[in-house]
Amino acid sequence: MATIKDVAKQAGVAVSTASYALNGTKKMKQETKERVLQAARELQYQKNGVAMDLKKSKTKTIALILSDLTGPFYSELIRGVQEEVLEKKYDLLVCSSYGNESSTAAKFLREKRADGVILLAHNISDDFITESARTGFPIIVLDRVLPEKEALTSITVNNYKGGYEATRHLLEKGAVSAACIHGPINSSDSQERLSGYEQALQDSGLKKDSKWILNGSFTHEGGYQATKILIHQGDLPNAVFYANDEMAIGGLEALKESGLNVPEDIAIIGFDDIQLAPYLQPPLTTMRHPKYEMGKLASHVIFQVLEGQPVKSHYTLETEFINRESVSKQ
Amino acid sequence: MATIKDVAKQAGVAVSTASYALNGTKKMKQETKERVLQAARELQYQKNGVAMDLKKSKTKTIALILSDLTGPFYSELIRGVQEEVLEKKYDLLVCSSYGNESSTAAKFLREKRADGVILLAHNISDDFITESARTGFPIIVLDRVLPEKEALTSITVNNYKGGYEATRHLLEKGAVSAACIHGPINSSDSQERLSGYEQALQDSGLKKDSKWILNGSFTHEGGYQATKILIHQGDLPNAVFYANDEMAIGGLEALKESGLNVPEDIAIIGFDDIQLAPYLQPPLTTMRHPKYEMGKLASHVIFQVLEGQPVKSHYTLETEFINRESVSKQ
DNA sequence: CTGTTAGCGCTTTCAA
């Protein structure tokens, strides 16, 4: 592998000259430049970016760490982040936190391989994150609120309110009983949505019934299974609030299999508004999670910090009610 | 930001000693080690991974470059790649080729920021890829066959055969006319699937009709629109072959909106077998693209090359027919 | 068991 030194030698110039020629900075005799470029071509020279990053103490890279690289939810988030990052002429790297704190994620959090990190990974502990943030190395966390610390920013959505409003809508449209299929118990997103649901029930003078509160793990399959259980219990509620759309899709499936019509026999509402939601049969009424905006904001904030601008330590985004046909046909 | 030098000074030892202590390599007096670790803690020392990579001339990282970070198709591919990569104690980075040859992708292809690259990005040109591959820097291309070159490997699926079999199935189940909604014209995957379709038509003595060959851009929306056009043309075929499942989902939507029943009124078959396919109504019959296997193979091959083992320059994977209910109910 | 030292490949001041 040819280095810049080889190129310089071949061209009969000093390394510094070669560097100038290769990077197009600085004015120089056209001929010298040509000679260097020619030498580089002959030697098939490729710059070593690692050496450059080290020298410059800057990587011009933002890392986005996700607990799961897949799933419909992340698409829009990534898009939001990517747009901002590219605009700033930075690069975006996505990596997984699979393997917890010995994962690739850790390398990026700890080893200065990126200039900043945006994190949506429930399997990385609060402490690990907090210890990684340091002056000049911003971390934006998207799924929890962390104690205030320099260079550490939280962005969350108002899940509680979203869950509350979703449930209220069910009740306002005539349901007198509503189940809730929630996500993993260690997910604060799910917990808050569930709290909103419970509060809405209470505010309507309904008491919660544990047989109607089931765990669907935030997955399609989980939603399907939980709904099956609901059905097999015999005593079906008028409506169900799925704490995310993926579970609602699974649930819809289960409902159809049992010959139940949505929304006539049972109303359902989801959460997130994933791309597929409008294409379901019936189109899914849901609380939209501002994924794209969250990505945009996260990258905006990260550059603010990088540029030394002051930022808040916690931002909250609101959900938006999306009315379609799974609760009631207009 | 504290460096290893600071740690050494604080602990009153040489940098090398600090390095040994920090990396746990080499046996050393427990007390010295403790002293170094303590100093590191006090100074909040974090190693600089970039410097380490430079020194070692190795990043222990594989980059996966995709033209689009999102979409259901990639999930399984990523999973396949990730499993192998992590098992080898390497890290996996995913980045987008958005912005073509000035993108993040280019940095990884050209600047030694990873030890190898797996590429599925139609917007990076053949030449650019070929010029990037070099001894000791393997590149695995997943969407085309490139001229033989050291360190350059192609893995493709037999799209032609897949398209052929999909169409044959339609015809065998009674269709006497079949449309094809294909993907982008610069996608060789799409082109080959289309060729397979045409050959199957011909082998059955049917002649192809350009009004039944439409571009759906491999997207949900594109499939929906193309199908609308098909319907509005008035003369509907008995069946349609969608060159990917996403378009089939859009198409199914359009068909339902027009009151057409699948498969009674019109049979449809997809390609890829994305996660959602079995959950559609009716469950989608499709040709399964071995995404997971492709990811597995790609990473297997990349490590073979890295370890100096010989590999073929081109691997082909076969598709698999998945019978569900969108062509005919059993 | 620990310290000294030579780079990894590059950018960038400073001097010529």
Added chain:
DNA sequence: TTGAAAGCGCTAACAG
């Protein structure tokens, strides 16, 4: 306009 040289932070001979 070009060259010499320092040094980014780290690892790993090699010497002691």
